[in-house]
Amino acid sequence: MTPPEARNEAWLRAALAARGLTLRPEDAAATLAVARFLAEAAQRLREARA
Amino acid sequence: MTAPPAPPVPPVAEAAAALRSGRLTAAGLLARHRARIAALDGRIRAVWAAVPGAEALAAAADAELAAGRDRGPLHGIPLVVKDMVDVAGLPTTNGSRAADPTPAARDAAVVARLIDAGAVPLAKVATYEWGFVGPDMGLAHPPAANPWNPDRITGGSSSGSAAAVAAGMARLAIGSDTGGSIRAPAAYCGVVGVKPTRGRVPGDGCCALSPLLDTVGPIAATVAEAALMLDVLAPGVGSAAGLHLGVRGLTLGYGRAWFAADPACDPRVLRLLDDAASALSLAGARIVEVALPDYVLMEAAGAVMIHVEGLRLHLPSLSMHGERWGRMATQTVQAGAVLTEDDLARAAALVPDLSAGVDAALSDCDALVTATTLTPAPPFAAFDRGAVWTPMRTLPFNVTGHPALSVPAGFAGGLPVGLQIVGRHGDEAGILRVAAAFERATGHGAVPLPD
Numbered sequence: 001m002t003p004p005e006a007r008n009e010a011w012l013r014a015a016l017a018a019r020g021l022t023l024r025p026e027d028a029a030a031t032l033a034v035a036r037f038l039a040e041a042a043q044r045l046r047e048a049r050a
Numbered sequence: 051m052t053a054p055p056a057p058p059v060p061p062v063a064e065a066a067a068a069l070r071s072g073r074l075t076a077a078g079l080l081a082r083h084r085a086r087i088a089a090l091d092g093r094i095r096a097v098w099a100a101v102p103g104a105e106a107l108a109a110a111a112d113a114e115l116a117a118g119r120d121r122g123p124l125h126g127i128p129l130v131v132k133d134m135v136d137v138a139g140l141p142t143t144n145g146s147r148a149a150d151p152t153p154a155a156r157d158a159a160v161v162a163r164l165i166d167a168g169a170v171p172l173a174k175v176a177t178y179e180w181g182f183v184g185p186d187m188g189l190a191h192p193p194a195a196n197p198w199n200p201d202r203i204t205g206g207s208s209s210g211s212a213a214a215v216a217a218g219m220a221r222l223a224i225g226s227d228t229g230g231s232i233r234a235p236a237a238y239c240g241v242v243g244v245k246p247t248r249g250r251v252p253g254d255g256c257c258a259l260s261p262l263l264d265t266v267g268p269i270a271a272t273v274a275e276a277a278l279m280l281d282v283l284a285p286g287v288g289s290a291a292g293l294h295l296g297v298r299g300l301t302l303g304y305g306r307a308w309f310a311a312d313p314a315c316d317p318r319v320l321r322l323l324d325d326a327a328s329a330l331s332l333a334g335a336r337i338v339e340v341a342l343p344d345y346v347l348m349e350a351a352g353a354v355m356i357h358v359e360g361l362r363l364h365l366p367s368l369s370m371h372g373e374r375w376g377r378m379a380t381q382t383v384q385a386g387a388v389l390t391e392d393d394l395a396r397a398a399a400l401v402p403d404l405s406a407g408v409d410a411a412l413s414d415c416d417a418l419v420t421a422t423t424l425t426p427a428p429p430f431a432a433f434d435r436g437a438v439w440t441p442m443r444t445l446p447f448n449v450t451g452h453p454a455l456s457v458p459a460g461f462a463g464g465l466p467v468g469l470q471i472v473g474r475h476g477d478e479a480g481i482l483r484v485a486a487a488f489e490r491a492t493g494h495g496a497v498p499l500p501d
Contacts, residue, residue, distance in 0.1 A: 007388075011388075012385075012387060012388060015387040015388065016384055016387050019361075019365060019369065019387060020365075020369040021365075021368060021369055021372065021384055021387070022372070023384065024380075026377075027377055027380060027381050027384070030377075030378075030381045030436040030437065031380075031381040031384050031385050032385075034381060034382055034385035034437075035385040035387070035388040037353070037385075038353060038354065038357055038385055038386065038388050038389055039388050040350075041349070041350035041351075041353045041354050042350075042354055042388075042389055042390075042393040042396075044346065044347060044350040045347075045350055045351060045354060045393065045396045045397055045400060046396065048347055048400060049396055049399065049400070
């Protein structure tokens with residue numbers, strides 16, 4: 001389950017590192033914007049299933 | 051001295067008649083396509099590679115017709131192929147420097163079916179990187195430009211397919227659609243794009259983005275040409291046979307509130323779609339407003355599916371060759387790391403309810419009509435600082451699997467707008483019938499480009 005802290009850059013950086021990926025500094029803001037949208041989408045799905 | 055004129059290539063029916071009467075050869079028709087591409091593609095940037103075997107296929111088509119063998123309506127007709135779909139002998143670049151440069155050993159199933167029907171794949175055309183997102187200016191090829199205004203995007207990811215058809219370089223193109231990648235560029239470029247029912251057309255030999263949602267289908271200049279191509283891609287659909295039937299006696303559900311209440315909806319688009327509903331009413335259909343399932347929830351389910359499956363599929367390439375990936379695709383795929391397999395399971399578990407909601411809207415209607423995109427094509431300048439969300443209403447029908455198409459519905463500010471038509475599972479013939487009636491009633495189809 002996507003945790004609330006997934007909206008945080010440090011969390012995303014760690015999640016990527018766990019997969020062998022690096023968040024490039026120049027991509028951080030844009031990636032985090034998409035990640036926040038996805039975290040909200042996941043939250044919406046949880047609420048719909050509740 | 052000016053270059054010789056290179057007019058748009060002729061409609062399929064006109065070319066087919068000329069091939070059979072001897073007024074035109076398949077080789078000559080192929081040369082006309084190549085001339086049109088040579089004249090325009092410097093500005094449009096739709097075409098990435100010529101298919102080297104095209105001339106031999108055209109010659110074979112001519113020899114067969116001369117010998118009395120006729121493979122049907124697409125015999126000798128050229129078409130272009132999105133570069134996420136394998137054509138034997140050419141690498142499938144998927145718009146990425148990270149793609150395997152090895153030439154495809156065999157044709158994708160859809161390409162093989164078209165060749166078997168006598169068609170002639172002549173070129174590989176542009177796609178957004180791995181089908182994800184664009185336009186990204188930092189890739190090996192600059193993004194295709196909208197033929198109606200080269201300062202505007204085509205939409206994607208079947209960007210070259212829609213641009214090539216709109217520019218008169220081909221009448222037919224293969225595209226693929228995971229969240230709107232056939233229908234959105236078709237709408238932005240003023241052509242017809244069909245996303246068949248999920249599973250209707252084989253995806254073998256096509257790059258996967260999200261196997262739960264991926265669908266291959268036609269982009270064409272007119273509804274009739276899209277139907278001819280779909281009938282080859284999906285034998286048994288029989289969509290071309292019913293195009294003349296019209297909409298008299300049909301009930302069409304207008305999903306107006308589903309898009310009109312969105313603050314992102316351009317009022318000019320709303321006016322055009324209201325006009326489209328009126329035109330269908332005048333053509334004899336009964337129009338009723340219908341409620342559709344919560345768009346935001348449908349979009350959430352689709353987005354989770356795309357990003358979980360996308361990261362899972364592309365993790366090996368991204369971890370080994372990440373430096374070759376473009377920035378927009380990298381950002382999009384890596385953002386999927388916030389999601390889990392549980393999120394994907396939750397999205398998949400919602401699909402039956404969401405699909406039932408669309409089925410309920412269709413229970414008293416023969417088809418649904420709604421927006422494809424909520425704006426005309428945005429300018430490239432809007433993407434200067436990275437990917438921008440472009441509002442549309444396409445992803446829900448990838449989630450539910452219903453067949454859906456986009457047909458031209460007029461112009462806003464000189465740019466095309468599309469009407470989306472959605473049908474029951476398996477009823478591609480029904481939505482193409484409605485689209486053909488709409489095209490006849492309005493004359494919006496195949497509008498020539500200004501000089």
